[in-house]
Amino acid sequence: MKFIPGSITAPKGFLESGIHCGIRKNKTKRDLALIMSEGKASAAAVYTTNRVKGAPLLVTRQNIEDGYARAVICNSGNANTCNADGEQVATEMCELVAQATGISAKDVIVASTGVIGQRLDITPIKNSMSKLVEDLSKETSNAAEAIMTTDTVKKEVAVEFELSGVTCRMGAIAKGSGMIHPNMATMLIFITCDVAISPEMLQKALSEDIVDTFNMISVDGDTSTNDMVSILANGYAGNPYIDCENKDFTAFKNALKAVTTYMCRQIAADGEGATKLLVCEVKNAADKEGARKIAKSVICSSLFKAAMFGADANWGRVLCAIGYSGVDVDVNKIDVSFCSNYGEILVCENGAGLDFSEEIAKKILSEEEVITFINLKSGTEKATAWGCDLTYDYVKINGDYRT
Amino acid sequence: MKFIPGSITAPKGFLESGIHCGIRKNKTKRDLALIMSEGKASAAAVYTTNRVKGAPLLVTRQNIEDGYARAVICNSGNANTCNADGEQVATEMCELVAQATGISAKDVIVASTGVIGQRLDITPIKNSMSKLVEDLSKETSNAAEAIMTTDTVKKEVAVEFELSGVTCRMGAIAKGSGMIHPNMATMLIFITCDVAISPEMLQKALSEDIVDTFNMISVDGDTSTNDMVSILANGYAGNPYIDCENKDFTAFKNALKAVTTYMCRQIAADGEGATKLLVCEVKNAADKEGARKIAKSVICSSLFKAAMFGADANWGRVLCAIGYSGVDVDVNKIDVSFCSNYGEILVCENGAGLDFSEEIAKKILSEEEVITFINLKSGTEKATAWGCDLTYDYVKINGDYRT
Numbered sequence: 056m057k058f059i060p061g062s063i064t065a066p067k068g069f070l071e072s073g074i075h076c077g078i079r080k081n082k083t084k085r086d087l088a089l090i091m092s093e094g095k096a097s098a099a100a101v102y103t104t105n106r107v108k109g110a111p112l113l114v115t116r117q118n119i120e121d122g123y124a125r126a127v128i129c130n131s132g133n134a135n136t137c138n139a140d141g142e143q144v145a146t147e148m149c150e151l152v153a154q155a156t157g158i159s160a161k162d163v164i165v166a167s168t169g170v171i172g173q174r175l176d177i178t179p180i181k182n183s184m185s186k187l188v189e190d191l192s193k194e195t196s197n198a199a200e201a202i203m204t205t206d207t208v209k210k211e212v213a214v215e216f217e218l219s220g221v222t223c224r225m226g227a228i229a230k231g232s233g234m235i236h237p238n239m240a241t242m243l244i245f246i247t248c249d250v251a252i253s254p255e256m257l258q259k260a261l262s263e264d265i266v267d268t269f270n271m272i273s274v275d276g277d278t279s280t281n282d283m284v285s286i287l288a289n290g291y292a293g294n295p296y297i298d299c300e301n302k303d304f305t306a307f308k309n310a311l312k313a314v315t316t317y318m319c320r321q322i323a324a325d326g327e328g329a330t331k332l333l334v335c336e337v338k339n340a341a342d343k344e345g346a347r348k349i350a351k352s353v354i355c356s357s358l359f360k361a362a363m364f365g366a367d368a369n370w371g372r373v374l375c376a377i378g379y380s381g382v383d384v385d386v387n388k389i390d391v392s393f394c395s396n397y398g399e400i401l402v403c404e405n406g407a408g409l410d411f412s413e414e415i416a417k418k419i420l421s422e423e424e425v426i427t428f429i430n431l432k433s434g435t436e437k438a439t440a441w442g443c444d445l446t447y448d449y450v451k452i453n454g455d456y457r458t
Numbered sequence: 459m460k461f462i463p464g465s466i467t468a469p470k471g472f473l474e475s476g477i478h479c480g481i482r483k484n485k486t487k488r489d490l491a492l493i494m495s496e497g498k499a500s501a502a503a504v505y506t507t508n509r510v511k512g513a514p515l516l517v518t519r520q521n522i523e524d525g526y527a528r529a530v531i532c533n534s535g536n537a538n539t540c541n542a543d544g545e546q547v548a549t550e551m552c553e554l555v556a557q558a559t560g561i562s563a564k565d566v567i568v569a570s571t572g573v574i575g576q577r578l579d580i581t582p583i584k585n586s587m588s589k590l591v592e593d594l595s596k597e598t599s600n601a602a603e604a605i606m607t608t609d610t611v612k613k614e615v616a617v618e619f620e621l622s623g624v625t626c627r628m629g630a631i632a633k634g635s636g637m638i639h640p641n642m643a644t645m646l647i648f649i650t651c652d653v654a655i656s657p658e659m660l661q662k663a664l665s666e667d668i669v670d671t672f673n674m675i676s677v678d679g680d681t682s683t684n685d686m687v688s689i690l691a692n693g694y695a696g697n698p699y700i701d702c703e704n705k706d707f708t709a710f711k712n713a714l715k716a717v718t719t720y721m722c723r724q725i726a727a728d729g730e731g732a733t734k735l736l737v738c739e740v741k742n743a744a745d746k747e748g749a750r751k752i753a754k755s756v757i758c759s760s761l762f763k764a765a766m767f768g769a770d771a772n773w774g775r776v777l778c779a780i781g782y783s784g785v786d787v788d789v790n791k792i793d794v795s796f797c798s799n800y801g802e803i804l805v806c807e808n809g810a811g812l813d814f815s816e817e818i819a820k821k822i823l824s825e826e827e828v829i830t831f832i833n834l835k836s837g838t839e840k841a842t843a844w845g846c847d848l849t850y851d852y853v854k855i856n857g858d859y860r861t
């Protein structure tokens with residue numbers, strides 16, 4: 056398995072486009088994306104667990120009930136959520152794609168991201184559909200830009216791997232930044248691949264993957280109404296069809312994990328207002344779920360996040376967050392260290408503070424990626440969570456998001 | 459029941475003092491507080507649910523196991539938590555009070571607040587104990603100042619009420635500000651009263667009270683290791699002894715609720731970096747616990763808090779937080795309005811947005827206290843939660859707390 060240039064069009068048989076259609080006022084910002092598979096593709100998705108669900112998710116769920124899809128349409132600038140006509144507008148978006156491309160409206164995955172509770176006007180989407188379809192290309196990477204909201208960088212990745220000696224490819228784009236605290240699903244991630252795999256096995260791979268990837272990131276503790284991860288697999292690589300748990304399925308899952316882990320790091324590092332990526336690695340836990348809960352509790356703590364912004368080695372806040380995680384731990388066994396490219400420093404051993412150099416700690420915490428290692432010394436399980444620091448800019452971005 | 463001037467010495471038979479002993483470097487900041495009852499008092503307390511518990515809490519729990527106490531000692535500047543010698547130091551603090559006042563060390567409630575994981579040096583406390591005891595007075599209010607950390611205002615309150623025709627008084631001081639997200643207990647609150655009541659009924663009143671008061675506030679979602687609420691009742695008012703659930707017990711609980719609710723508002727309004735008090739009132743819920751969860755989910759949302767800081771009527775974030783609260787609600791029935799001294803504005807009806815004046819909304823949200831009303835139209839239960847906005851100053855205060 057290796058990382059390769061490109062993203063969603065790296066797999067065979069996929070095209071993409073992204074344009075400014077007019078949902079956003081800023082004419083330099085693309086706001087409408089389309090991803091097309093040249094042939095029918097197995098499709099799977101996971102959705103937010105928020106009871107308030109964006110209308111596009113409800114329509115998507117119906118459309119891929121049969122396990123197949125051909126296209127993904129996504130707009131930014133408006134979430135199409137909490138609107139009386141939301142489902143109607145989302146359905147119309149699918150129908151417009153169908154009319155312009157000749158596929159069935161039932162083969163379209165639809166997604167929206169942006170402000171909640173403002174009607175999404177279909178007119179700019181309708182008026183721009185022919186342009187969006189004309190622009191479809193293997194060479195561009197405009198869709199990744201069109202789905203961005205407060206993201207500061209495009210998030211894309213592609214990998215190449217072998218299944219039974221056949222070279223396959225997988226690519227993905229994502230949008231993240233705020234309202235990021237997925238639970239059994241996540242922000243918007245669109246994955247494509249040219250693998251031949253049944254819809255059932257595709258869904259199984261995706262559902263199992265997110266437990267240790269997207270469900271382990273948090274920017275602000277707010278689980279969005281519009282979170283979705285979708286994956287299309289069109290079989291164009293020509294590998295032996297995967298319809299059971301065999302070695303190819305395992306290899307496929309490994310490739311998927313490489314793509315999703317990469318995206319987790321990208322999304323967390325570009326969290327709203329973030330100046331650094333925070334990684335929390337818990338090891339030697341008594342059980343896996345406990346390790347996950349502790350890693351996530353630390354990464355979600357506002358006090359810990361603000362301390363990391365200030366490069367302040369206030370490890371007491373790590374202990375505090377472990378303590379309220381709800382996990383039964385022996386506090387007197389816990390070691391904590393901070394690590395970055397600059398080096399590593401042990402700050403707490405067996406639950407009590409150590410004398411350490413504040414100067415070195417400050418340098419370690421001033422790097423762009425900081426890892427907090429937590430050793431529970433109570434078993435063999437481990438987990439990783441990703442997040443970012445809490446900064447002035449997070450407050451600024453969210454104090455006046457709508458204007 | 460009426461509010462009266464003063465705080466913990468308003469009830470008969472209580473004295474207080476607060477001095478600078480030297481735990482803090484800043485010599486103008488008092489850092490050691492003492493509260494004394496002239497006679498034995500029924501005592502009750504509730505503690506943090508954080509598994510990492512401050513050493514003082516462990517000592518206090520043992521000391522009031524018999525249901526009685528005479529004094530409270532509390533220092534700020536150091537939490538005495540995650541230290542190898544923590545319990546020994548907390549026990550010594552009680553012994554120093556006992557030696558200087560002639561009471562038993564087992565009749566002392568001890569508490570500490572400040573940074574976690576740094577050894578608390580007993581020396582300045584030992585050297586200042588005689589001064590602390592000498593300063594005991596009914597006229598001062600220095601203890602409230604001595605327990606402050608990042609608080610910007612002293613938090614104190616007193617009420618007068620009748621039990622079987624006998625006038626009784628209750629007073630309290632509190633420290634709040636950061637790491638405020640109590641769960642079955644809370645930050646530091648010391649309550650005194652001159653009521654005659656059994657330790658069992660006192661504990662029952664306190665334990666029942668916090669469910670709808672201190673457990674319903676959140677500043678930053680971080681449950682502290684050192685949260686404690688304690689109450690002393692010395693019987694000096696001379697009311698008929700309360701040892702069962704009668705009308706006096708109900709009147710006592712009402713007075714307690716007035717005191718604790720007042721403190722909840724004070725603590726939330728003075729949350730770290732806060733510019734305004736946020737109140738969330740949920741009504742017509744199917745059940746009480748669901749109402750509580752929804753109110754707390756909204757008040758804890760970083761996105762909602764940041765929007766309130768910016769006076770941005772982004773009600774979609776309210777719906778979003780209701781949606782991930784874990785409560786089974788019919789989203790299509792929900793009404794949301796914002797209210798302050800300036801007026802009230804309905805922004806969402808039956809789960810969908812309304813056309814409203816952004817200008818008026820901005821004015822409503824610019825006041826010092828903003829109430830978010832959520833009408834679920836699904837039953838008769840209600841709940842209130844208190845919090846504050848998320849601001850640049852929260853980040854500033856917590857990015858460099860230790861220096």
